[in-house]
Amino acid sequence: MKQPIQLLFQTFLLLLLFQHLFIKAQVFTYIDNCDSGNYTSGSQFETNLNHLLLSLTTKTPLLGFYNTTSGENPNLLYGLAQCTGRASADDCQTCLNTSSSEIIRRCPNRKGGRVGGDNDATESLIFDLETLQAATDNFVDINKLGEGGFGTVYKGKLLNGQEIAVKRLLRRYRQGMDELRNEVALVAKLQHKNLVRLLGCCLQGQEELLVYEYMPNKSLDTFLFDPIRCLLLDWKSRYKIIEGIARGLLYLHEDSRLKIIHRDLKTSNILLDGDMNPKIADFGLARLFGGDQTHASTSRIAGTFGYMAPEYAVYGKFSTQSDVFSFGVLVLEIVTGRKNAGFHESDGAIDLLTYAWQHWTEGIAHKLIDRNLNEQCIRQEVLRCVLMGLLCVQGDAAERPTMSTVVLMLNSFSSTLPIPSPPAFFIEGSQMESDVLRNNSVVNGMESSDHFNSKFKLYSLNEASITELDPR
Structure with a gap:
């Protein structure tokens, strides 16, 4: 048969x-x-x-x-x-x-x-809890990469050998299942070399976990504000980081199919890959703008003092220009190697923005440069970044440049830059944090210091453009 x-x-x-x-x-x-x-x-x-x-x-x-x-x-x-x-x-x-x-x-x-x-599990948006528990050794402390206002991040490794970063959201910041799935599906569509890639999430039992690509050099603040590791950040690396952040923001604001406002841009949310390329991370506070929408308001302020635009911190108004403000703070921090939060100086400057403005107007902006850079940097290039940073932190959101203009500034040294008006907090008055609390706002960021001890005032100075980089 x-x-x-x-x-x-x-x-x-x-x-x-x-x-x-x-x-x-x-x-x-x-x-x-x-x-x-x-x-x-x-x-x-x-x-x-x-x-x-x-x-x-x-x-x-x-x-x-x-x-x-x-x-x-x-x-x-x-x-x-x-x-x-x-x-x-x-x-x-x-x-x-x-x-x-x-x-x-x-x-x-x-x-x-x-x-x-x-x-492939790394290409899916939904992970099962058992997979992530195994990848992180059940979230053991030795795998902890860092903690933020919204949760703890752990290093993990999938069965196929791929390394991942898993953010375990704090209970008080957990969202509904449908809401988080929608957010993950939204952010996963964003593809840019200067954005951290979101691989997916897990919504199982009492856990809400976000899974990202692993960045071996962690966050920018672990280099920039560390007395030893900052020596690894020469001016060439810092300029590359500034330019990469700018391009990532430009993509979010203008070049992607979706207009995204990040709302929490800061050094700890800028991650560095193995080649020290910057990637914007943590879209937990990001908001999607549809159609021709240019701004929005909220009664619940969430972010980090020191990086918040004044119109957002006090009145809850946010737009692409509030991200530009945060970018300007980042630029000044990268150039000086100093934190805006908790800033203290004997000359009376209440924050890094005021300190930078004083140096610029007095014609000594070169003294802002991080002393660790020594003579390795191109001074004119650094001073141009200082001016660009001051333009981004102006009190009037309408006077701040767009990110497309910022990218042009970074790549076209023949173009002239306008004279900035004073930064947002360069005034005298009551403490901004008190204003925020009086407006019944809730701040979810980690840092909430009293160095912002003045309510902002808007300026409108439309001076002529300048060609030299040092102020008159």
Whole structure:
């Protein structure tokens, strides 16, 4: 009696029993199990196989599940294909086309076999808790990378060897499942070399976890404000960081399909990869602007004092220009190597912005340069960054440059820059933090110091442009 099993080609193309919510259908890890028996190339069996694969890839995207046969005994073939119910017809079609090619490539001239396409966990947006617990050794302290106002970040490693960073949200900042899923799906669509890549999230039990690509050099503040590690940041590296942050913000504000306001830009949210390239991270406070929307308001202030634009800190108004203000603070911190928060000087400056403004107007801006840079920097280039930083922190949001203008400033040294008006907090008056509290605002940032001891005033000085970099 003939054994039809020798001619049986049980093709299980896709047993995609996904546990995840979203997939990138073109990325798969294939598992093959090929029969040892061969068929002759050019035979009827090969013709039947091609017909079978065509039927499966045509019908399955429409039905989600399809099994069929092709040929007559002894060349009868059986095939089955299934796509996850959450996948679109287009995603299913893309996957099936790829898988049908893989079964020919991985099981050439074989009479039996199976090829399964399972989604790569790092390309999915939803992770299961067990995977992340295993990756982080159950969130052991030794894997802790840092803590912020919204949660603790742990280093982890997936089974495929990829290193990840897992943010474990604090209970008081946890969102609803649908809200967080929507936010993750939104941010995952942002693709830029100067944005930290969000790999996904986990919403299981009492846990809400965000999964990011791992950045080996951690955050900018761990270099910039450390007396030893700051020596590794020469001017070339710092300029590259400034330019990278600017390009990342430009993408968020203007170049992506979605207009995103970050709202919490600071040194601890600028991560550095292995080559010291900067990537903007932590979109927990980010807001999406739709259509022609240019600004919005909130009664709940969330962010970090020292980086907040005055119109946001006091009145809850935010826009792309409030991000520009935060960027200006970052630039001044990078140039000087000093923190804006908790700033203390004997000459009466209440914050880094005032300190920088005083030096600029007195014609001694070169004294702002971080002493660790010594003579290695190009002074004119550094002073241009100081001027650009002061332009970004002006009190009137309308006077601040856009990020597209900032990028132009960084790349076109022949262009002249306008004279800045005084920075937002360069005035006398009551403490801004008291104003915030009186407005019933809630600050979620880590830092809330009393160095902002003046309420801001708006200035409008439309001076002529200058060509030299030192003030008159």
